[in-house]
Amino acid sequence: MLQRWRVTGWNGDARTDMTAEEGRQIIRALFPTLFSSSFEITSPPTKRYNCIAWAAGEEHVWWWPGGRYWPDGVPKAESIEAFTQAYAKLGYVPCETPELEANSEKVALYVGADGRVLHAARQLPDGSWTSKLGEAWDIRHELDGLAGDNYGRVARILKRPAGRTEG
Amino acid sequence: MNAITASSRFVHNREIAPPPTWGQQVPFVLSGRQSVMMSDASRVIARQERRIFNSYQVVTSFRLPLECEFLQRALRWKAETFFHSSISKKTQHPDYQRIIGMGPAVVPLIFHWLKHEPDFWFDALVAITGEQPIPPQHAGDVAAMARDWLEWGRSHGYDC
Numbered sequence: 001m002l003q004r005w006r007v008t009g010w011n012g013d014a015r016t017d018m019t020a021e022e023g024r025q026i027i028r029a030l031f032p033t034l035f036s037s038s039f040e041i042t043s044p045p046t047k048r049y050n051c052i053a054w055a056a057g058e059e060h061v062w063w064w065p066g067g068r069y070w071p072d073g074v075p076k077a078e079s080i081e082a083f084t085q086a087y088a089k090l091g092y093v094p095c096e097t098p099e100l101e102a103n104s105e106k107v108a109l110y111v112g113a114d115g116r117v118l119h120a121a122r123q124l125p126d127g128s129w130t131s132k133l134g135e136a137w138d139i140r141h142e143l144d145g146l147a148g149d150n151y152g153r154v155a156r157i158l159k160r161p162a163g164r165t166e167g
Numbered sequence: 168m169n170a171i172t173a174s175s176r177f178v179h180n181r182e183i184a185p186p187p188t189w190g191q192q193v194p195f196v197l198s199g200r201q202s203v204m205m206s207d208a209s210r211v212i213a214r215q216e217r218r219i220f221n222s223y224q225v226v227t228s229f230r231l232p233l234e235c236e237f238l239q240r241a242l243r244w245k246a247e248t249f250f251h252s253s254i255s256k257k258t259q260h261p262d263y264q265r266i267i268g269m270g271p272a273v274v275p276l277i278f279h280w281l282k283h284e285p286d287f288w289f290d291a292l293v294a295i296t297g298e299q300p301i302p303p304q305h306a307g308d309v310a311a312m313a314r315d316w317l318e319w320g321r322s323h324g325y326d327c
Contacts, residue, residue, distance in 0.1 A: 018215070022211055022214075022215070025207065025208050025211040026208070026211060026212055026215065028208055029206075029208030029209065029211070029212055030250055047285065047286070047287075047309045048308075048309065048310070050252035051252045052252055053307075060308070061306075061307035061308055062252075062307045062308075062309055063252075063307060064252065064253065064254045064307075066254065066255075067254060067289065067290065067306065068254060068306055068307040069306050069307025069308075070306075070307075078253065078255060116253070116255070117253075118251070118252070118253055118256070119252060120252075132252070133250045134248070134249055134250040134251045134252050135249045135250070136249055136250055150250065150251075
């Protein structure tokens with residue numbers, strides 16, 4: 001049986017619904033690397049939060065420097081240093097590798113060609129990664145699955161001790 | 168010297184383009200035809216775009232042509248930025264910038280949209296009106312930000 005969602009997000013009309021397979025095809029069209037790597041849609045679309053918030057464990061606000069929620073004392077810039085400082089408020093520090101480590105939680109920051117941060121993903125306990133795609137879905141994916149024209153490349157990995165919820 | 172009339176196709180002995188037809192003015196009227204070159208994924212996106220257009224209830228109350236241009240640009244902006252978290256990616260999109268450039272005339276249309284669907288029109292409203300009714304504690308709460316702007320709109324005489 002096809003799973004159908006009421007899509008009240010990017011296409012604006014609650015009467016419109018979309019099958020999970022249609023969602024998967026749209027995601028693959030946006031991120032062609034996902035044609036060759038596995039991914040799974042794990043939530044309906046919503047505008048309540050974005051990838052930065054989702055990676056930080058937040059589901060109620062849209063994090064972004066300038067006009068949206070942004071931690072106090074962190075520069076309102078789209079630089080990787082500013083985002084690193086934002087996650088430092090939650091206890092994250094830069095690390096070398098995205099590999100799964102016992103008792104650690106990791107976040108990956110993606111940057112575009114101009115050096116501006118475009119996306120963040122959070123590592124799950126099984127080593128896969130979870131991302132919120134803008135106003136659209138949460139997905140579980142491989143780290144490089146979202147690399148490309150839209151989200152750029154993974155430029156920094158952050159980690160903190162597992163189980164920590166605030167800085 | 169050639170007079171410029173509705174039927175004239177020559178001005179100063181140079182041929183000019185004919186008056187635009189309805190189809191040229193409203194290029195987003197979508198037919199059921201699809202290019203044979205479209206991939207499956209593109210076809211799905213095209214179908215979704217048609218659904219956006221066909222289902223968006225606001226369209227039924229819009230008048231031409233300002234409303235049409237707004238809706239055309241807004242839907243294209245939406246379709247091309249919905250997967251971005253970056254506010255600058257959303258607000259620097261050419262269609263978003265053009266909508267800002269359309270000025271105060273589009274404010275009622277934006278309020279109409281916001282009334283039906285909280286969305287990222289806040290930066291456009293700030294740019295057009297010069298106002299910022301969103302308190303700091305609502306920053307990032309899209310629904311609350313939309314409510315703040317609608318309340319501002321009602322207090323300034325907009326029907327929203």
